[in-house]
Amino acid sequence: MIMLPEFYETNLKRELGRAEYLLLKILINLLQSIKTVSLEALATALPIPILFESRRKKIQRFLSLNYIGLAE
Numbered sequence: 001m002i003m004l005p006e007f008y009e010t011n012l013k014r015e016l017g018r019a020e021y022l023l024l025k026i027l028i029n030l031l032q033s034i035k036t037v038s039l040e041a042l043a044t045a046l047p048i049p050i051l052f053e054s055r056r057k058k059i060q061r062f063l064s065l066n067y068i069g070l071a072e
Contacts, residue, residue, distance in 0.1 A: 004028075023062055 004012070004025070012021055030045050031037065043056035050058075 020062065020065070023058070027059070027062075 012024065016024065026046065027042060030042055034041055034045050036042075039056055039059060042059055043052055046055045046059065048055055048058070
């Protein structure tokens with residue numbers, strides 16, 4: 001699993017729930033390994049034993065969270 005700098009670890013753990021934080025770490029790892037930024041590619045590679053469409057929706061919901069978006 002990827003290691004994040006301590007500053008990010010501390011702040012992300014505080015802002016995200018345990019499941020969201022774990023999903024974020026998995027997504028970062030997947031992005032680095034598959035080197036493709038597409039929802040379908042990430043859903044295909046996501047190691048969760050659920051249907052492809054459910055994985056795609058899970059990623060989509062996670063990325064649409066208010067505190068995941070860019071700060072204005």
